[in-house]
Structure formats: structure tokens, C-alpha cells
Amino acid sequence: MKVAYWPGCVSRGFTPELHGSMAAVAPLLDIELVELDRACCTGAGVIAEHSQELADTLNARTFALAQAVQGADLMMNICSTCQGAQSESQERLDANSEYRTHVNGTLAGEGLSYEKGLTNKNFLWLLVEEIGLENLKKKVKRPLTNLKVGPFYGCYIVRPTDRLGIDADRPRDHYLHWVIEALGGTVIDYAGIHKCCGFPIITMNKEASLKQAGRHLSDAQDAEADCLVVPCPLCHLNLDLQQPLASKAVGRDDLKMPVLHLPQLVGLALGLEPKQLGMSKHVVKPTSVIDWSSAVVAAPAPA
């Protein structure tokens, strides 16, 4: 399938391994990525905090660019925070035609216009709803047998449930569990699954921010997870890049929890090598994951 692909800022900045691993995994899933390289940042909620109209207009521009991609089935992102910020803008734009017309008026100078009803999905949603778990299972070459994975969703793709279209028919807050299982891994249940990594307040209240990250890492480690998997690069920054400080904030010197981006976990199961997936770029080396994939399975099974 062809998707208008919004990679976000951080996946091309401080977590380049995310963008790289998505690019490596996409062909294996028959996803054609048409990168929206002209689009700007979603505002991550911060621009909306400053001015709703500014955030909505910038996002409407991105939506319009996505709608202009010929033959694309939908728009896809790889960042929970992008999904949340875009969904918030889209909710207002779709709910009120007068407002939409007003915003489109600002875009008119560039010849762009957003039409109500864009489908915009995080890679996680796309995996379950478009590719399908059965289809995904068939593509697995190196099942994640015995790998104990703690899901960490990130706030922006689980709340608010109404805006994100989460209900009994589409329990998107369970999807990460399902994907881990489809890839052959074991889901680890721990307290932090749907909680906040703390990243948004790292400059405002560093202690509280790091304590949040530290707690979830501790809970996952105590529940004997081998690694965490996140669909959000901002969570990755607080959970991986800041892990040494987060450990200190919760008074633990034994934290060593590898944190994988979702495309990395999928890529491993589809037979890609850890290095191809940029796993050497993590601050906490995913030793438990890599040892497992080379020692237990040795190499991907022939196709």
C-alpha cells in the first residue's frame, strides 16, 4: 500500500534510528512510503498551547500535502505525539466547516486546501487495521520466542479515547499487546503500560519528569521484561537517552532496560539484523535482545 508518510522531527533528529528502521521495514510489509518532506512540525501540543489556530493551520497544511499525494491510501506517522497533535487539530477542522474554511483561507496563498475526512494512522494502527495481524504473522521469519517485551504506548495514542476513535470495536490501546504476540513475543504486564514517560515537563520539572521515566523502567525491570517497545520517539528520549539520569532519580543503580522503537521490533521479527535497524545507536545497549537473536535463533530462517 502507498502511504503519505510523516516521519516527524525527532525521528530525523535525535532518534535517527527510528526513521531508518521504518525505511528498512516498510518494503518487507509492502508499504510504499511517500515522505512528506515539505511538511513542518505538528507542534507537539506546544504550539497549540500557544495558539490553537496556528497549530491547526500548520497541521492543515500537512494534511493538504498528504491529500495531494497521488494514489496514497492514507497518511501514516511513526510518532505518538505527532498522532495526538494531528488528531487534535483534525478534530477541530473536521467538526466545524466555518473554522475549516477560515483555516483554508490562510493556506490559499500556497494553493493548498484541506478537505474534511483525512485518514491518518500511527504505524501501530496501520499494522493492525490495514496490514492485519494474520498477514503480519505470515511475514515473521524470526519469531520473538521467549523475548519478554513490555509495551509502552505513549499518552498521545491512547488518550483521549473519543478523539482517537478508541472503542470496543477498535481497542487501539491493546494493539501493541497484539503486535508483540503476533511477532511471537511474550507481553509483560507492568504498571506503566499506558502511563506518561514524563518527557513534556523535562525542562519545567526535571525531577518529576525523570521520576516518571524511572518508575516505568523499574516496574518493567521488576516484572522481568527483556525490553520495552515504544511507538513514540519522545518516550524513547526519556526512557533510553535519559535512562542513566532516570535511574538516579528513582534511586536505582541497576536499571538497564533496552527500549526499542516499534519498527525495530517488527524488523527483528521480519529477519533484519539489529545493526541494520540502528540498534547500536541506543544509549542502553539492547544486549538482551541481540544476544537472544544471535544466540538462540542464530540467523533468520531462509525465506
Place this chain on the structure above:
Amino acid sequence: MAEYTLKLRRYDPQAGDAPYYEEFQVDLEPHRSVLEAILKVKAEQDGSVGIRCSCRAAICGSCGVRINGRPGLACHTHLDKAAKTGVNADGKTILVEPMGNMPVIKDLIVDMDAVHWKKIQRVTPWLINKQPVPEREYIVPHENMVDVTQTMACIQCGACVSDCLSMEVDPLFVGPAASAKAYRFVGDPRDAEQYERLKDLAEDPHGIYDCTHCFTCIDACPKGVAPMSQIMRLRRIAGNDHHIVDRNNGERHERAFVSLIRDYGLLHEAELLPRSYGGDSWFGKFHPAAGQQLLESLPVLARGLATGKFTVKKAMLGHRIPKADLKAVKAIYEKVEGKDRRYELNLYISGYEDDDEAAPAEAVPAAVGAGDGMPSAPGPDPNRPTAASESESA
């Protein structure tokens, strides 16, 4: 009728025993409430179960609990829906626990005085009249009062406080319910102390900038108050209208973020941090406050460079969108930011159109350059001191 397993968390601090879970079988129709099930258990099986309730109609806010891990009102949650909620739901078992972030008095009853009411009191939850008080009633624009009805809908049940993720790590955080209450007066044109209220909450290290933007309170609230959205509005008015530059870097972080996207189109992470601490310009990083933070971040930066996560060049220069697009983004900034009034759409008030033919909904314009005779919510009051006028008089 259907059979449900009600799993209650039992705890009596006075007995000295550890908390435990106890299961009860209840026969009730699926559309009956969790509260009815609890009361049935209490009446027929174990009279010692502790639960606080009164109206049974989602008005009094007494029966806040956690149901299958999520906060809500026991009287406002149907049994069938409750049994299907949560990752481990089996359609039959309903786990009921006391609310979080507050000490347990007994079983499902928590001490609201110790946490929730203390925080409500902290935000001066009453109107401070503008002087002179008119002889008859105040005349205020209709939109302003409609605007604060969202926060007036709060029934003080504490569901948002229960699961606030910032409060979980920082119990001193003023929290969602009290912040929504603060907006109720900040947004009220009759109140005389908008600036003082905002200055107080912005400067408090556990105030409005301590919210981690996790949306939990929005989902928790049974009345649609959306406390987090109110916190964002408090920040918006504090930063944009009153230019309150707080000691928590909240306003600086917002301003730095907004101008970096204008100048680069994409987030320049390495520039955002020093500017958030030191001020919104390229020179921000040379401010002593930024220097201190940079020093503390050195190990992090070193780790990132060592792993190849980022390069010196990327850290220095950042990344940008193509020139023509950056120009378009700047044009959007100029057009939107150049207005004298913010255009805000509150879906709580306007509702959702069924289709494009529906009547245009009501948008609440917010005055920025107040004093132009237009409705001024949620904006500043021209007669109130601003940060600028305060420093002038200082």
C-alpha cells in the same frame, strides 16, 4: 439478568491488616450500575464494605472509584461496559478499587480532604469582585459565561485527581481539578485578579507548568470538564496575554518551541533546551541558567555522540524543511500571529457538525489586544497590571 464477579479491594487501616481483594458474585441486569452492584453486596452479603455515595445519579460526585483500573463514578458506569473495560477484561469480572493519589480511609472511601479539597482551596476558589461592585448585577458578555460553564460543570468527584500522572510523582502538583477551578475564575470577566492568579500558578514549581500533558484527566472526567485543556488555556493567557516569564521555564519553553518551528520548520532539539532555560534567541545558550543545564546535560550529549545517535553538525545546525516551504510556514505565522484577536474553537461549546451543511457553530473569539470593546474572554483585562507595567512601576 447476568452474573458478574465483583472484585473489591478491601482495606481497613485501623485494623492493621494489609489490603486484600475479595470477590462477590452479583446477579444484576447489564445496564445497572457498578454502584448498585456494590450496594447489593453490602445489603445482602457483607455489610462492612465501605463505599461513599449519595445521589446515585452522577450529580453529587461522592462515589468516585477505580473500575477495572480506570477512574470514574460507580453510579455512572454500567456493569456490561465496566466488565469490558481494560486490557485484561473478560466481560464478567469487575475490579473496583479506591481512587489513587489519595489515602484510603476504608475500602473504597478515600480521604478527599487530605488531597483534593486542599488543592481546591489553594487556588482561591471564589470570585474576587472588581471594584466598584455595581449597584445591580454585573453585565458580562454571554460568550464569557458560556465559556466558563465547562469548568463549572465539575462535581468535585476527584476522578481526575485519582489518576493524574504528574501528581503520582509530584504529590505537590496543584492538579487537574484545582486547575480547572482556577480557570473558572481566570475566565470570568467579573474577577479582579486574573493576572495575580496566573502569576501565582505559573511561578509555583508545582503549578500549571507541572502538567505533563497526558490527557488522563480528560478521559477520567465524567462531566466533560477537560481539565488539561483548561491548564493549556491558563498557560496561553499567562504567557501570551500577560507575558509572565516564570521561573519554571514554562513560558520560555513555549516561546522557544514556537519560534524554532517558524525558523526551521522542524524541531531543532539541541537549540530548544538551551533556549528554554536561557531565553528565546541564538544567544540563549550563553545565559548562566542555560550553562548550568548544559553542564548537567553533558553526559547525555556525550552518550548521544558516542553512539552515533546525533552528530556535532546536526546538533549545531539542526534540520530544516526546503526554503520555499519554510517561506510558506513563515507566511502562516505572520497571518495568524499578526491578528489582534485569537481565534479559538471550543468543541465543548460549539459541538460537532454532522455534515458540512450543518449550521456554522459558535466560535469564541478571544481578545488579545483587550480594551477594544470586544468580548474579552479568555483574555487579559486592560485594567489589570501586566508583567510589563509591573516592571515599569518597580
